[in-house]
Amino acid sequence: MGYLLVQPVIITMLTRNEVSGHLEEAGKHGIAVVCKEELTEFLNRTNFYPDPERLFKEATQLIPEDEKLP
Secondary structure: OOOOOOOOEEEOOOOOOOOHHHHHHHHHOOOEEEOHHHHHHHHHOOOOOOOHHHHHHHHHOOOOHHHOOO
């Protein structure tokens, strides 16, 4: 398979300002943090109507049942 690069990412519907207290800790662990502003920007580059809340909801539905929080 060759060399694979895996980048841990946290995606949140919160703004960067709202999660500012956690960014340093994520950086220490090499975790990319995609906040509402970046998510909106990414979606604006696509050919469909951007809806970060809908995309977030759809992504949470991809969590396996036994891994979902109560």
